[in-house]
Amino acid sequence: MSAEAAGIWILAESSSSALTRVSFELLTRGVELAAKRSAQLTALVIGHDLDKAGLNRLTACGADRVIAVEAPALEHFLVEPYAAVMLKMIEKHRPEVIIAGATSLGRTLMPYVAAKADAGLTADCTILDIDRDTGNLLQTRPAIGGNILATIKTPRHRPQMATVRPHSAPPAEPREGRTGEIIRISPPDELLSSRMRRTGFKREESDHPLQDAETVVVVGRGIGRKENIPVAAELADALGAALGATRDVVDRGWLSYPHQVGLSGKTITPKLYIGLGVSGSIQHLAGMQTSQNIIAVNIDPDAQIFRVADAAIVGDLFDVVPALLARARAMGVADG
């Protein structure tokens, strides 16, 4: 069976019929893998009323083929119909590799599908490579709170499935003139049944969701009290950054749980992490130490966060943040 499997697939995600950033990050990965394996690259999109321009962009960014499966019942992610569609596509096309974002969707759908497809699945990979001869996918992921990296392969089962950490690759850019095949499919009703129903959606008040942000300003206990949160929020706003918090800050009720970064909160990999009064517990480091650049402000020169920082500012955040804002604004590189 494994001998027949061929082709690299990415699962593109749509949100309100537009494709998300992680879809294009996956294309960056997919283009590399497909080139090395001399294989066809397919983007699978599941949704409703998908925007044609978005599908064209997938081909311009490297997909040889786009399979868009659309139905009103697929407008929002529900695990059963999404899994049924994906399993049908796997059965029909027998891809060798399927990668998806390590998002709330990918980390639910992929394990649900992998169990039924007898497929190996590796979570939250940050490095992917492929053996050009055997087609074995080399999946590398951080484990034990980012303290080690483990490389995993799936020698006998196909497809090989992996979720990929958002922001661990740059999004693919369109290349002029590049096109591909776009196949739009309406799935039969029997694939669309669900024992779950979406009853509503409450958008978080913040403008920048933590996991999608390029820059994250994280508040630690050094902020002192809830009334001081606007000091950090102003910096976040000026930099167009998302606002995160340590567990301590959330447990004290200074910011809500969706802001929490760390072991019992979110794992983030932004381009820039700025920690304000964050001491850097091992649990917090587990959620942020793979950030690409880390700036930390802490009054304690021995703060653990400095061990993983690129720039360590030893000082009072209430002196440093206003100075930073003033300087950034004077240079015209921050809003406000």
Add this chain to the structure above:
Amino acid sequence: MRIIVLVKQVPETGAVKMDEETGTMVRAGVEAIVNPLDLYAVEAALALKETQGAEVTAVSMGPPAAAKALREVIAMGVDAGVLVSDSAFAGSDTWATGYTLAAAVRRLKGADLILCGERATDGDTGQVGPQTASFLDLPVATYVSSIDAVTTGHIRVSRLVEEGYEGLDISLPALITVVKEVAEPRLPTLGGKKRARNADIPVWTADDLDVDPGRIGLDGSPTRVVKIFRPQVARKAEMIRAEDESEAAAAAGRVVEFMTDRGLL
């Protein structure tokens, strides 16, 4: 209602040390605890027990020593524990673990609701919950932040996703994985600890479960760890002193320069 909570015993994260030379984890002397994220699932189950009336059974797969994790959750108020343990299960990846746990749930004749933590703090995959649901052919909701209502045959939950909270109505039986926001775990009581000490915890081996021997343990696991190594951390923090306002201004200048150099602005 009948509730099953899946719990895992993990090494205490704060205590994990790395052998700098070999790049492996030093497990000796590291305390084994109940996966902290599973405690939120246990609490959610106990809260339902109080409001709805429920019988709560905890199931753990692991070495014989994992019975301790089951005693810990019994001390919190869980009614019974089952340990799934056999050397034949050793080396299971998430696929084989989900397959085995699903068989244990079947042996318990299922449940109205199965609760899991979002992920375990050691493996950190978050895959076992959804995979167990899939093997049992149950609907699954992950990242549940609150259980909003339980009615006959249905549960309403909120699910934390990237941009906010999604409301879901799920028909039971179902499996949900919960995040910290769902509940603040209670402490064990004295009476609970006594009950836990005396609790009979059955150990189910591969022979006790309806499992295909080719689908369990390392041999039944599709994935293989081929290499473990230390991340190359090239970071060497540039220390910038900002002990008064004028230093702060200079430090700010240096930080902006740093961000500009690295194309971060």
